[in-house]
Amino acid sequence: MSKNKTLFPFILITSLFFLWGFAHNLDPILIPHLKKSFTLTTVQATLVDSAVFIAYFLMALPAGFIMKKYGYKTGIITGLLIFAFGSYLFIPAANTQQYTFFLVALFIIACGLTILETAANPYASSLGDPATSTQRLNFAQSFNGLATTLAPIIGGRIILTKGYTPAQLSVMTEHSRKLALAAEASSVKLPYFILGSVLVIIAILFAFTHLPKIQQHEGHTASKNIFHALKHRHLALGVAAQFFYVGAQVCVFSLFILYAPKAAGLTEVKATYYLGLCGFAFLVGRFIGTVLMRYFNSARMLAVYAGINVLLCVVAILAHGMVTVYTVVGICFFMSIMFPTIFALGIKDLKADTEFGSSLIIMSIVGGAVLPRAFGYISDTTGNIQYGYVVPLLCFIVVAFFGLKGHRVKVKPESLPVSAIL
Template identity: 85%
Template sequence: MAKARTLFPFILITSLFFLWGFAHNLDPILIPHLQKSFTLTTVQATLVDSAVFIAYFLMALPAGFIMKKYGYKAGIITGLLVFALGSYLFIPAANTQQYTFFLIALFIIACGLTILETAANPYASSLGDPESSTQRLNLAQSFNGLAATLAPVIGARVILTKGYTAAQLSTMTEEGRKLALAAEAATVKMPYFILGSVLVLIAVVFAFTRLPAIQTNEGHVASKNIFHAFKHRHLTWSVIAQFFYVGAQVCVFSLFILYAPKAAGISEVKAADYLGLCGLAFLIGRFIGTYLMQYYSSARLLAAYAVINILLCIIAIWGYGMITIYTVVGICFFMSIMFPTIFALGIKDLRGDTEFGSSLIIMSIVGGAVLPRVFGYISDVTGNIQYGYAVPLICFAVVAFFGIKGHRVIVKPENLPVSAIL
């Protein structure tokens, strides 16, 4: 009976994972699209990721306060509506042809995503038996992987295939080039309008759906400030691990369409298809990882996957031709379980600190704004984008440490300074 009561709410929550996964995985299509339209360097193009992931840092605490004061349902509806507003802003951004306007729209989208993720991750984790929370969160996050499969393939055909080549643009007059780029910029309007409309519709469904209350502070007084959450050593290490993991994921996915043509000599559209294959590997990895967690501890599996990815990053740096593409597909498979597993291990046994703990882990997603910039800087300075994979390599080393040691639940005594947890 309890399972039947939570099934529909779990399905609704899972739909959110698909939606924000779809939005995130349109970003790798936007990066080469905007890079060409505005003649950007690799570092400048990564401002797309910066605009998105800085929002996570700035909005995570307000999102946590929304959840504590108004509840998960209010947080989810607020997140959906802000997400929709940002999607609709792509229409005036395309009309004005201002790169800054696109970045503002992406920032607002990410504010909505921050609220959604702050609510949906702990809610999905808590919606059932506590013993299976990590498996449940990995299952919900699998639909994020489905979005990672579909978004690049659909987005490339809607956005990239309707553009002009550099050779075609070079033969045009200044006025003709301006008109051509305006027409190219307009290709983003319809997909984001549709996305915004779907989000509004789902917000209405949530408004009329009764969600089960989730009790997170049983046996523990709710914390009055975010610093109280830092007494949990494993939470601190999860924040660090999530910062580096998200940075690695964004480097791999968002810069793939810039990486693949140079590493393997394929076209951007072909690269987008392989990015879809990366998403499929990510999706399959989530399902297989969820299954394996029945037999192996989630922390041990996390550490093993991170070590494998360290080795694959070495091949991505020094390999040649299509082997580099298949190597990155492998990296996507093995990083599939990392976000939900780090999150679930990080909020384990937080009780009254759960909302603030969730906010802190979501704040750490700012790694997606910082580390791709380092990747881009290495690529621009060395003239070889493959060398940028040194950044994900270091990131996976941090994740491996978390899986081996950092995840262990140790509560810091109240009278010790916060720095003692490290």
């Protein structure tokens, strides 16, 4: 497959990584915004993440079926249109001022994202020389890191700065205060309307672009069901590693604007700039990681990065002041290569099981729905949000194990029951 035929399709695929990264990284802005607007606890506010990442669990298998039956192009266009529809739903959600409506809109957005990620990750990985698949996926994911930098800063300026001050709220009656806080939700309409419109335009571009078919390996029986894919031990362990990694990432990013004011005394708006710095560290880490993978084994790098983050989580729990903020920035840097590296290692040598293997790893993103709830519970129970970093600490231990041993390709005999695999 010539580079001339793959360059523009690869550019379009890479744009998807930016778009879903932008959507995901508006969530850390939504959490404190909706927490204030609807007077929620930390655990209730994390329902934003739950609504998003439960969709990954429910939609990953249907996404895999779409890809196998109709192809990657149809899957991508379908994902973009669902993503756009969910974005437009933020307008009636804000008008009705219902927290549940916001959660429904986020769930629909995430259904679209699930289809896009199920398609784009293996497509980017396979669109070129197999020997450089991990580097190529890390490069594409770097634009996800760019969105991680820009979304909090843009979203913070548009959404968080248009609210009532505590002094203004304190002089209002309880009824007026509830109305005023709920009305703040309207500030989300413009960014999500723009996002939805951009998605429709990108979907049209994909409709008129020829996407090269991914070459299938010969001499391999086509996968008939998801259990066939699970005979690959490294895939099963990759699913577990991705579950814990995504849980850790969501804890770090989504709860940062709640964490930074408590740990370092920052205002919410100022915290958005440091969250942007976290995104920038994430972006730089992706590019540096992509370069380093030319010289170092990607699995070994994954293990080392995860081990460093275990130590940084200890600092995030015990330290005070701005050192905690810079520690989280460091965690973001070392998280940068984890998702694409786990993904690429998890689907390595799956051949005809690739679509279902991809679906399984995308399903594991449900860790982002489960583990932030544990983070929030620890924070609410102890009264100290820093203690919540015990959750990502444990997650990075699992990732380190996958990088050390779990990634090794070892196909289990098909005679073994699925329970033995799991």
